[in-house]
Structures are given as C-alpha cells and as structure tokens.
Amino acid sequence: MESGSGGGGSGEDPDFSDPQRKKKRYHRHTARQIQELEAVFKEYPHPDEKQRNQLSRDLGLEPRQIKFWFQNRRTQMKAQHERADNCALKAENDKIRCENIAIREALRNVICPNCGGPPVGEDSYFDEQKLRMENARLKEELDRVSSMAAKYIGRPISQLPSIQPISGSSLDLSVGSFGGLPMGGPSLDLDLLPGSSASVPSLPLLTGISDMEKSLMSEVAANALEELIRLFQMNEPLWMKSPIDGREVLNLENYQRMFPKPNHLKNCDIRAETSRDSGVVIMNGLALVDMFMDSNKWAELFPTIVSRAKTIDVVTSGIVGSWSGSLQLMYAEMQVLSSLVPTRELYFLRYCQQIEQGLWAIGDVSFDLSREIQSALPYYIRKLPSGCLIQDLPNGYSKVTWVEHVEVEDKNPTHRIYWDLVHSGMAFGAERWISTLQRMCERFACLMVTTSSSRDLSAGIPSPEGRRSLMKLSQRMIKNFCTSISASSGHGWTTLSGFNDVGVRVTVHKSSDPGQPNGVVLSATTSMWLPVSPQVVFNFFRDDRTRSQWDVLSNGNSVQEVAHIANGSHPGNRISVLRVSLLELIQLNRPLWFNLLISYFYCNCYCGLVGNWFIIMGSIQQALNSSQNNMLILQECCTDPSGSLVVYSPVDLPAINIAMSGEDTSYVPLLPSGFTISPDGRPDQGGGAGPSTSSNMQGSRSGGSLVTVAFQILVSSLPSAKLNMESVTTVNNLINTTVHQIKAALNYSSS
DSSP: OHHHHHHOTTOOOHHHHOHHHHHHHOOOOOHHHHHHHHHHHHHOSSOOHHHHHHHHHHHTOOHHHHHHHHHHHHHHHHHHHHHHHHHHHHHHHHHHHHHHHHHHHHHHTOOOTTTSSOOOOOOHHHHHHHHHHHHHHHHHHHHHHHHHHHHHHSSOGGGSOOOOOOOSOOOOOOOOSSOOOOTTOOEEOGGGSTTSGGGOOOOOOOOOOOHHHHHHHHHHHHHHHHHHHHHHHOBTBTEEEOTTTOOEEEOHHHHHHHSOOTTTTOSTTEEEEEEEEEEEESSOHHHHHHHHHSHHHHHHHOTTTEEEEEEEEEEEEOSTTSOTTEEEEEEEEEOOSSTTSOOEEEEEEEEEEEEETTEEEEEEEEOOOOHHHHHHSSSOEEEOSEEEEEEEOGGGOEEEEEEEEEEEETTSOOOGGGHHHHHTTOSSSHHHHHHHHHHHHHHHHHHHOOSGGGGGTEESOOSHHHHHHHHHHHHHHHHHHHHHHOOOSSSOOEEEEOOSSSOOEEEEEEEOSTTSOSEEEEEEEEEEEESSOHHHHHHHHHOGGGGGGTOTTTTTOOOEEEEEEEOSSSTTOEEEEEEOOOTGGGGOOSHHHHHHHHHHHHHHHOOOOTTOHHHHHHHHHHHHHHOTTOEEEEEEEEEETTEEEEEEEEEEHHHHHHHHTTOOOTTSOOOOEEEEEEEOSSOOOSSOSOSSOHHHHTSOOTTOEEEEEEEEEEEEOOTTOOEEHHHHHHHHHHHHHHHHHHHHHTTOOOO
C-alpha cells in the first residue's frame, strides 16, 4: 500500500490521478488570440515554423500551442466541408429520385395522340439502337459536308465561328475614331444586345471523365512532367540566348531531336513561343504550391494575366495532406491588358509532384478533349510541357524557375502595334509570369505584416487591420479594372463599337454585383504607342505634380495624398488615398466635364438622376456645403519589368473610414479607371529614353511604350435604364481629350 501510494506503482496515470496537473494543462485562448489566429488561418492554413514563432511572440503562446491550434482548426474545417458536401449530395440524390419517380409516373399515364388509348410501345433496346443508327448517320453526313467545306473555305465547319443573328435596333454605333456621335441620339435597350450579361456564353460542360480517360490523363501528365524537369536542368544546346533581346528561348531543332513529336509545327499557320526565366520570391514553397493548385487563388495571384480560371475536374487528389501527386483538368483564359490583343483560352492538365524535401514541380500540358469543346475555343492554342520548379530557400523565400512553351495559331487578330510584343513571346512568356509573381508575393507579404514594423509601410492608416482592409479593397479595384478592359467575352460586356485603326472601343453592361454600382456601366478604352520608355510613362502618371496634365477632373488643380501604403520594394508600388477639391469643378459647364462629374456622384452619392441639371447641381452644392473633402480617390500604382498599372476610383469618405477601421469592404462600390503601360516588344536602341526633347520623342521607335487608357462611367442607376447615345459621345470625347493631353505633355504627336 505504501509503495503504491508513494511511488505511483499502482499503475495509475499521474496526469489523471493528480487533478491539479490536469487543470494546469488545460488552456483557454483569449478572444484576441482566437481572432488573430483566425485571421492568419484564412490566408495561411499551413503556417511554416517562422510564421508560428512570430505568432507565438505576438500572442504570448508557445509554438507547440500554435501548431496544435492550426491542426485542430484544419481538422474542424475539413469536417465542416465534408458535412456540407454530404448535405449537398443528399439533396441532389433526393432531387434525382423525385425526378425519376415523376418521369415513371408520366410514362405510365401517357396516351396515344391519334386514338387516345395507350401507345403501342416498342422494346427500349430497339429504340436505343434506332437512335444510335440515326446518330451515326448524322455524324457521317456532318463529316462529308465538313470535308467539302474544307476544300472551298480552307477550314472544316466545326472550326468556323458560329453566326448569331442580331436582333433589335440596327442603330449605327460606329465611334471607331476619335470623333463623336451626334448629341442626344436615340436610346438603346441593352436586353436586345447579344452578349450582354443576360446571355453570357458559358463554358462547354464535361458530362464526366471515364476511368480510361483518367488513366490516359495520368500518363500524359507524367510524361510531360518528366520532359519539363529535363527542360529545367538542361542548358545549351537545348536553350540559347535570343539574338534580339537576350531572353532564354528553345532551339526548336534540338528540341525536336531530343523530344520528337509527330506533326510538330507542320502547319505554317502555327508558331511556337518558348521562354525560360527564374527569380526569387518572398513566399515559401508550400504556400506557392497551394495557390497554384487552387484555380481561384491562382487567378488572384496573377490578376493582370489570368482573366478567368476554373478547375474542371480533379483527376487524382494526390497524397493526403499534400498536393504531391495531384492531377487536375483546368480551364484558363489569359490576357494582355488591352482590347487589341485577343485572350487565349485553353484546357490543360496541371500536375504537382514533390521531388524531394523543399522541392516541387508543377507541370501544365494540353489535353485533347472532345471536338465540341475544342471547337468552342476561338482559335488553336496548345500548351506543350510547361510549368515551374519551386525550391524552398531560407527565411520563407523560394526560387522559382519557369518554362513556357505553347503553339498558337498565327491567324489571331492581334493589332499591329502589339505585334512585336506578342510575337516576340514577351506578352505571355516566362519573364512576365516571374515578374508578376515576384511583385504579387511582395504585395501579399505586406498584407500579412501585423507587427509594429507595419508603420514603416504606411502613413495615415491607424492599424494593421485597416491597412489590410484598404489593400483588399484596392486589390478588388485592380481586378475590376482588368475585367473592364479585357477582350474576354466571358465577363458580360457588350461591345457597342470596335477599334478603327486604334480608335475607341466602347462596351457596356448592366451591373448588379456586390461591390459595384448598380445600373448601366459604360467603359471606353483605347491603346496607343508612345516613343517613351515604360518607366518614364509610369512616373508621369503616378506623380501628383503632373496629374493635372492628364486628369480632366483635376482641371489644373493639385491633389493631396492623405494616406498611403507601400506595396513592395519598388517605390512605385504604392496605394494612395487622394483628396481633390470640387470647388472649381462647379464652375465648369462643358458637357464633357459635367457628365464625368455626374458619373462620380453616381458612384458616391447614388443620386441616379441622369440629365437633370438643377437636381444634380443641388446635390453637388449640398455635398460641398456639408464637406468640401467628402470626395476621395483610391489609387494603386504598381510596376515590374513586364509592365505597370495606375488605377484609381472615386470613393466617398465613409467608405474610406470603413476600410481604415478594418471592417469588411466587399460592398463598397468601385468604378475604376486608369492606365496600363507595357514595353512595345522591340529592342531598345536608345530612342525612347525620356521626354526631354521632341526630336528624341520622334526618333527611333525602339524601346517605346504601349499605353491603354480606360474610363468607366455609370450611365444610370435605374434597373430598367436604356443607354442614351449622348453618354457614348461623352465618354468618347473624354478619352479623346485625355489622349491628346498625354501626348502634349510628353511632346509627342502621331501626325
């Protein structure tokens, strides 16, 4: 008895026999600790050791407690998702069962339309055989007609674009040049326009992937990844320096000898774009892999390149708790930020494999789908083994090596001023992906800073929560802006007028999404070439001292920065909150200024009173009497070697206060406008150094810039609004004035 009670030899667990020790091990987190942990979990559900140690210091918890909390939270989240999936599957199963019962009941009560009695049925097997025979006959007829058409047209019927009849008004909307339309023209009912938000074309649906197709996909992906790893490791004679710009490109003859492929570039209309680049990014490898394998996160990581992305099917899920071995069939649409360059749509397989500890390979390769799905794509594009190699580095960094290899049809209608950028491979090449990835990883790193060092990143922002909220609001503004100027047909915009030798492209759609002003939104874009380096053009747009030279709203007045956030290591990567005075704008009476001012008050005051001068003036006067500083501008400037953006949107003071207080800003309406700047794709021969002399401006066209100007105007906030052609003329004149002011400020004339 004594030995049992004194030395614990009775076999009892001391943790359970001693109530004080048991109580000591139990720990309840405070509300603040849980809030901080939840905030980090939303961004990084798998924090690395460095992040856990940082949280341990910030929250006063042991690293082991942090680790266990995240493990428990992931388990809880997984259980919630499984319960939701089970409920959804059960509901779908019940729905199908009810439909099955209803169909059986309808078949049981069917009557013959001739005699009114029960129909004389045939065996279902023979009915199915009849349908199969009829289907085979129709397919043979289609192939015969398609082959005949190919002889005369040069392309099978399955590849011809479908022609849709345009119903509604035959109104001429050609504003292709910088000239305007007659003021006060007739209105246009948007519901009659093909391609509006009510009839957005959807992606072709896959009815299901068979086990045989999945096996074939796995084999194709494995072979592609094996080839990709060799492309990462080999140098000459497979890779060589481009004699034009010094980029790494494939030697196609040596490539074909090492990796022979049937019918490789046999069609003269098909050309290859190849490139390889590498860089160090401020994000750990596991977090990068997680973002690449999630289509939504991937599109968020590359907002200026990926306009749409979707995971069609998960072929294999890989190792539990890791993306290694995961294979997905994905759809993506890539863009250049100009309506002069068509988007690139393709279906491809994405395969992830962990090669060793801290080293991942992610490979992409096209996969031949059904003829129906392939013919839905606008033109031929095929991704040969491409992707990235991600290697963990100390301190949460990663080295990323990128290979891009595609075959694309050369008949796509790329405008001549973007010809060099696209055909050199720079528009969609590895350098652009790496540069964008580096900039966005710096942005995410700034977003995650929660310590006192965040004061060095921002000025005028009271808290880290407010800084994160304002950065997320600005990120949504960038995405909205990219959507408004994209050449994609999948965003619900209807083109009212196209380009005519680089004129103005006017599009319109009815907006009802959260975070956008409700009503009819008009967007106008144009692109131009400037014989000035992209960095000079970017500095011109982002400098507050030169803003009055291009911003029609400022009317020669300066703007004042009231708050800013550093968005990366480059001083040009910056989010700003600007204040502009409206006193001088009331004195303007030209329609161009007045309509744009109305648009700003639509977004901020929701007056919705188009064309009523006295009511609008009363709203403006009332706003100025209440606060002359009620109108603010949210602006983000970002730049990297592949291009730059200057995007801004009017935001009222209450909305900025919501953001700075750290509250949810997903319902703050944004109507962004701005500029995109990219290199012209030509080798720099010193002809575009800067705007110092006019002779320098009009010298060699090498090393110039491609600039896209885009404006959005809310025409009306009424749900049943019709577009008046006066609004089209207004936005056309607005962009015309802005372009002329930019050229005048940079001492350049295209004439």
